[in-house]
Amino acid sequence: MTKVFASLGVSLDGFVAGPNARPGNPLGDGGTRIHRWMYDVGAWRERLGMSGGTTNVSGEVVEANFARAGAYVMGRRMFDEGEAGWPDPPPFRAPVFVVTHTPREPWARQGGTTFTFVTEGIEHALALAGAAAGDKDVQIAGGADTVRQFLNAGLVDDLEIHLAPLVLGGGVRLFDGVDTDLELEPDRVVDAREVTHVRYRVIR
Numbered sequence: 544m545t546k547v548f549a550s551l552g553v554s555l556d557g558f559v560a561g562p563n564a565r566p567g568n569p570l571g572d573g574g575t576r577i578h579r580w581m582y583d584v585g586a587w588r589e590r591l592g593m594s595g596g597t598t599n600v601s602g603e604v605v606e607a608n609f610a611r612a613g614a615y616v617m618g619r620r621m622f623d624e625g626e627a628g629w630p631d632p633p634p635f636r637a638p639v640f641v642v643t644h645t646p647r648e649p650w651a652r653q654g655g656t657t658f659t660f661v662t663e664g665i666e667h668a669l670a671l672a673g674a675a676a677g678d679k680d681v682q683i684a685g686g687a688d689t690v691r692q693f694l695n696a697g698l699v700d701d702l703e704i705h706l707a708p709l710v711l712g713g714g715v716r717l718f719d720g721v722d723t724d725l726e727l728e729p730d731r732v733v734d735a736r737e738v739t740h741v742r743y744r745v746i747r
């Protein structure tokens with residue numbers, strides 16, 4: 544494992560999901576608009592088993608993130624929504640470690656994605672993901688609660704925000720509970736028309 548990164552779509556007012564997020568209402572009320580920039584991107588469509596789509600700078604960002612991720616860690620609430628909605632094969636095509644307090648047998652899907660449920664906390668999940676990722680990076684996929692814990696534990700190297708030009712007004716905030724001594728150094732900004740991709744290096 545070389546690096547640990549998180550990469551999330553965020554509304555201008557700081558939400559990664561709208562209110563009432565649950566399986567059947569993924570990303571909450573109005574929350575799918577956070578990812579609107581992504582739905583027509585060819586690199587994203589390909590991961591969902593669809594052809595076509597656009598090739599643009601946002602596509603390069605999506606492709607680069609998928610390419611660097613050798614394994615993923617996610618929270619159980621993100622997983623619950625995805626279990627109901629992701630296709631088979633799911634978009635990850637790499638091992639996924641789900642942090643939860645409820646033990647469950649691993650769930651193997653097509654395309655190299657097996658969901659392994661980890662009840663021993665974030666550091667154990669990261670150790671498993673790091674071993675699975677080999678010389679690639681580990682992506683902390685979300686949601687907010689899980690990313691917050693990784694940030695507060697000083698375990699994240701890069702944080703990428705895909706800032707969507709919309710106001711959600713409520714829902715799941717990314718930075719609630721994140722330590723205020725978190726120090727970030729801007730590393731790269733990609734200015735796509737419909738979204739701004741901002742990557743920060745976390746300074747320890």
Ligand SMILES: NC(=O)c1ccc[n+]([C@@H]2O[C@H](COP(=O)([O-])OP(=O)(O)OC[C@H]3O[C@@H](n4cnc5c(N)ncnc54)[C@H](OP(=O)(O)O)[C@@H]3O)[C@@H](O)[C@H]2O)c1
Binds near residue numbers: 565
């Ligand atoms: N905008 C984006 O890019 C983006 C990306 C990802 C997700 N999301 C959205 O974010 C929302 C989910 O975020 P969230 O903050 O509500 O939840 P989350 O981080 O996805 O999941 C939280 C859950 O994970 C488990 N968990 C977390 N830390 C744990 C630990 N240390 N030990 C054991 N279990 C642990 C707990 O599940 P148990 O209850 O099983 O204990 C906890 O309730 C969803 O709506 C999803 O669609 C958005």
